Amino acid sequence: MKIEIAGLDFEKGDGLIPVVVQEARTLEVLTLAYTNRAALVLTQSTGYAHYYRRSKGRVMKKGVTSGNVQKIVSILTDCDNDALVFLVDQMGPACHLNERTCFHKTVQ
Amino acid sequence: MKIEIAGLDFEKGDGLIPVVVQEARTLEVLTLAYTNRAALVLTQSTGYAHYYRRSKGRVMKKGVTSGNVQKIVSILTDCDNDALVFLVDQMGPACHLNERTCFHKTVQ
Numbered sequence: 001m002k003i004e005i006a007g008l009d010f011e012k013g014d015g016l017i018p019v020v021v022q023e024a025r026t027l028e029v030l031t032l033a034y035t036n037r038a039a040l041v042l043t044q045s046t047g048y049a050h051y052y053r054r055s056k057g058r059v060m061k062k063g064v065t066s067g068n069v070q071k072i073v074s075i076l077t078d079c080d081n082d083a084l085v086f087l088v089d090q091m092g093p094a095c096h097l098n099e100r101t102c103f104h105k106t107v108q
Numbered sequence: 109m110k111i112e113i114a115g116l117d118f119e120k121g122d123g124l125i126p127v128v129v130q131e132a133r134t135l136e137v138l139t140l141a142y143t144n145r146a147a148l149v150l151t152q153s154t155g156y157a158h159y160y161r162r163s164k165g166r167v168m169k170k171g172v173t174s175g176n177v178q179k180i181v182s183i184l185t186d187c188d189n190d191a192l193v194f195l196v197d198q199m200g201p202a203c204h205l206n207e208r209t210c211f212h213k214t215v216q
Contacts (some may be wrong), residue, residue: 002216020128020137027135029128032191044215078210079203083140085211095187097209102186103193107152 005040016052017084021094023101024073024087030094031060031102035084047072049086051062068092113148118188124160125192129202131209132181132195138202139210141170143192155180157194176200 010017016034023030033051035043039059042050049062049070063069070088077084095102118125124142141159143151147167150158157170157178171177171206178196185192203210 003213004216005121008215018126018140020140022137022214029130029137029193031110031186032126032128040215075215076211077213077215078139079205079207079212080210081213083211084215085137097187099187102188103184104187105111105185105189107116107148107183107192108112108184 003077004080005037005044007081008040008084009080010037016054017082019051019084019086021049021070021086023090023094025089028101029103030070030088030090030100032095040084043072043075043086051056051087063091064108066092066096068094070094111185111189113152115146115189116185116192117188118145118150120148120190124162127159127192127194129157129178129194130194131198131202133197136200137208137211138178138198138208140169148192151180151183151194157196174200174204176202178202 015036019033019035021030036052039052045104053060069091075086095101123144127141127143129138144160147158147160161168177199181195201208
């Protein structure tokens with residue numbers, strides 16, 4: 001089944017939708033990010049992941065300074081249309097701490 | 109590296125932390141859910157995923173009515189301690205629509 005951006009529920013999260021970012025080849029979860037309508041349109045039109053960075057209050061292309069960009073392989077949404085998965089081809093490490101994934105710590 | 113529940117950042121999300129739920133064997137992303145401190149303590153102490161269900165306003169064990177429970181394999185957190193991954197052994201379908209995963213639609 002396919003859905004368009006207009007069918008997504010941006011209202012529940014005050015304009016933002018959480019995005020699970022997953023490496024398409026290994027299926028490793030790289031990071032959890034947020035998108036808004038503008039960032040998602042840019043992601044689709046350019047083929048590279050853009051996010052709404054809550055700490056900066058604006059839309060940014062992932063890896064714009066580091067070069068660690070994410071090429072989009074596919075975008076999925078869930079039954080409620082209020083969460084996304086980006087399957088990506090990750091260039092370099094995803095994490096700003098130079099780790100391959102942001103999820104590199106165990107909760108005990 | 110290991111971290112305890114006390115080290116997680118529940119404040120950023122007004123008491124809630126988003127949880128990426130991933131099938132431990134296939135690494136398929138099953139759903140995006142939310143936890144609070146109480147749900148996470150229950151998850152750790154019982155070994156089965158509990159979530160804070162925003163639509164119900166309370167903590168519930170996943171699969172308590174359907175039987176489609178999630179046995180915890182491991183719990184990861186990210187660099188900011190404000191998002192989690194639950195790697196789980198999923199019994200039955202994860203989605204209430206009887207799909208294997210909630211992420212069964214493509215955004216075009």
